[in-house]
């Protein structure tokens with residue numbers, strides 16, 4: 001564990017960048033420092049590897065004052081990733097990644113073999129090995145930056161706004177990749193961002209800092225969203241915090257109705273029987289069980305279903321795996337107001353009304369309230385890093 005114990009940083013010009021900050025950073029998880037520009041995030045991160053020395057207070061690594069280690073030993077145990085990757089422009093990708101192992105005295109072959117292994121781990125094609133950084137996109141360069149930081153297998157990774165310079169799609173890919181790497185390698189990651197969505201998606205714990213380097217709140221993301229400590233945190237979380245909180249609730253409690261589902265080859269009797277359900281529309285599926293679209297019961301004729309005439313079913317959610325937020329989104333975007341649930345193979349598993357989702361939301365809130373706070377799930381496209389809880393996709 002990294003313990004930041006009542007640490008203050010006062011720069012020579014008198015600026016107090018960090019003010020009596022105390023944080024316990026758990027092992028093998030992602031701790032995010034978030035807050036507005038100038039609130040002391042970078043300074044805090046740099047005090048962990050002693051690029052900046054605290055003016056007061058101590059930083060303990062596994063119970064030992066970080067000042068008791070040599071700076072070199074300390075930094076070797078901490079990979080460091082910055083915005084724009086900070087690659088050596090005159091070195092090939094493979095040699096960029098091999099930098100630290102080479103510094104540690106590994107042979108060129110061994111260091112390059114390690115670098116190639118890491119390229120694969122961060123999702124970089126082996127054909128990039130001999131290229132130079134300028135021949136890679138921004139997102140690819142960031143992957144190289146992550147690979148380079150991981151090269152000597154340090155237990156800790158310090159990441160300073162590593163993904164802020166890339167577009168939202170690439171950024172999402174990099175975030176997902178980081179969650180996957182974290183799950184596989186179990187690193188202790190301290191991650192700085194000014195983007196609260198990124199913080200909520202990646203953080204096991206999130207520290208919200210306010211200007212002047214003071215801690216506003218330190219909590220798991222679900223708790224941050226449900227119980228912001230004060231108006232500053234609430235404001236920083238933004239207006240749609242209620243909706244975003246639904247990302248932490250599983251859709252597993254929903255009970256999709258199967259009766260309004262008819263196969264494209266259904267008989268007149270089957271259509272008639274299905275038409276008598278509580279759903280105002282029928283979901284027509286193909287012979288493979290995948291949804292094709294919605295139809296009013298009276299408009300379906302056995303043997304003559306025209307898929308082109310059906311109402312689009314929108315984006316389905318995977319029952320039990322996706323979150324209540326995803327289910328609600330499907331219902332809101334569906335032309336019928338009903339969400340389509342599918343199984344992991346994409347076959348229709350049932351349909352859910354907005355009011356059923358509303359009930360599930362109320363139930364989840366009540367449960368979270370009685371449990372003290374919402375459980376911290378892991379998510380496929382965000383929200384977690386492989387700890388306890390159910391897989392929920394947001």
Ligand SMILES: Nc1ncnc2c1ncn2[C@@H]1O[C@H](COP(=O)(O)OP(=O)(O)OP(=O)(O)O)[C@@H](O)[C@H]1O
Pocket residue numbers: 011012013015016017035036037038039040041042043044194
């Ligand atoms: N070397 C320095 N000398 C004096 N003041 C500094 C120095 N480095 C940073 N500061 C000040 O300390 C405060 C915190 O800076 P820091 O870079 O830690 O913030 P930050 O939260 O990372 O900001 P940003 O999100 O804009 O990167 C700012 O007011 C900054 O101007």
